[in-house]
Amino acid sequence: MRQYFNYFKIPFILALVGLIPTIVCLIMQANRPLHTRTNTECTTTERVFDYAGRLSASEEQELRDLIAELEPQIGCDLIVVVLDESLQGYAEDRASYWGNVPMSQYTMIYGADFYDEHKFGFNKPIGDGIIFVDNWFREADGRVYSRLNAFEAAQEKFPASVIEDLLDDALEDVEDDPIGAYKKVVTLSARRMGMRGIPVNTSVIFVVACIITAAYLGVNLAHKKGKKTTTNKTYVKGGKPQYLRREDVFLNKTLVTHTISSNSGGGGGGGFTSAGGGSFSSGGHSR
């Protein structure tokens, strides 16, 4: 037991010291004012709509939990829609209201209509909120479009340029890690809306604890019988070989050149009014 306490002396002291700021923060958190949702007409409580099947059930739940934690802090609805279908026909059907829009704005009108249809908004139907639409389908121009529409109060904080920067940052690895990218979109949006603090997922803590413990056990269990301390030359007379001939003769040289090519992507946006009358700003990203 003495060896045990001696071994963990420093971590135990650190845990006791760390307890003080943690308790202070818990008190601060408990006293932080939260917004109350006043929209009673919204047709759904769902916030994550993965029609493309890009997220697993647990990932969807992870995203839902994050949104549920953030919405009362920022007083804003947060909706994520994931598609994998051409929106060309949809845009043509909706041309009577939206007119002929470029392909980069298909996801914008889909998101605005979706928002209207479900009467999202934290304070009222088609009120304060942010809807993010990521469509994995490659439209006729060969590009994949994503869009973020910020309604009502959120509109002020999300000019098109801000949205584009946000999406460029958040969607950098969306192809390899969609859940990571979507969580980043939600977190950055909430932060932009004045959210304080950095959300840390409990499952991440659990996974990190498992990894650290496994590493600790691995290092302490992996003691080998011993290290080899001889070298190739330990038993060589004089410590080195006798070279009878040692040559490195330069023969000739060849030079090859090639030109480096580059590519780029972009979006487009501004201020709009949805069919339901909600005003919103919008910005996009393509890949």
Place this chain on the structure above:
Amino acid sequence: MIFTCKNCGGNAVFDPKRQAMYCPHCDSEDSADRLENQSSTVCSNCGAPIEVERFTSATKCPHCGTYIILENRVQGSMRPGLILPFKVSKREAVRRMEEEFEKRIFTPSTFLSESTMELLEGSYVPFWLYNYDGEVEYEAKATKVRTWTTGKTEYVETSHYRVVRDMHIDFEKIPVDASTRMADDIMDLLEPYQYKDLIDFDELYMSGFLGEYYSETEDKMSDRAKEKVTEATESILKESVNSCGYSTVKPVHKEVSIVKEKAVFALLPVWVYRYRFRNSQFLIYVNGQTGKVIGESPRDNRKIWGYGGTVFALTLLFGFFVKIILGVF
């Protein structure tokens, strides 16, 4: 043969610290007399019967604790040419083990206790020391590649070389353990020994220790020595070519010849600690000259669960601290 003290008649032993014969009974130095054995099955000191295993050349009487050297097993073809006397004392070997195993947190707390330290015995292990000559003829085509970018153009420059390495390598005293009782990999890990302390064999260095003569012949073990030499030769060649920073190397001609020159039978010093834990035996070895410690220590499962669980709990706790603190700022 036993060594007796001229002063008190006690069993004189070779003391690694003093590098001299010493009587632990009356503390006198260099006062040893050789007393020839009358029989190899009876202790010359107390007359009790002793059991001697097949390749044992030095043993300890289980009744009176006298160290006995069996003359008939250190004579003729069984006589070692060289011996490297113990330099590390028993106390020093214990200290080295403690130093090594205090870092291994999951070893049982009784692992190096005083009572179990009595199981630490010094033993002379038989080795064949081989001399080999290595000859290498090597030729290869190699390239060095350099790339750089200027504007939108990338340049790749490849320089071609002819590489020649002809060398002669003298390998001296490649050690190969000649005991079937010692694991080859363990004995390899105990290396290197400093050969400057190798001296002509004399029985007096064996007094106070256990000993064996070879159970594997010189011819049989020469394959292992050749394997070691070949591996070292290949590595030296590779190192010599790689040190030039080539990007690619394509051998055109390679000829390696390894020829045995001679072999000597020698005794090298090893401390052996036998520890039993939950019906398994664990063997720890200490190089009797350099103090290098080799061996796998036992693991106490209760310690693994206890320490692992604490690390997990503490990490979770710190994780929640971070979550709560980051949630505010």
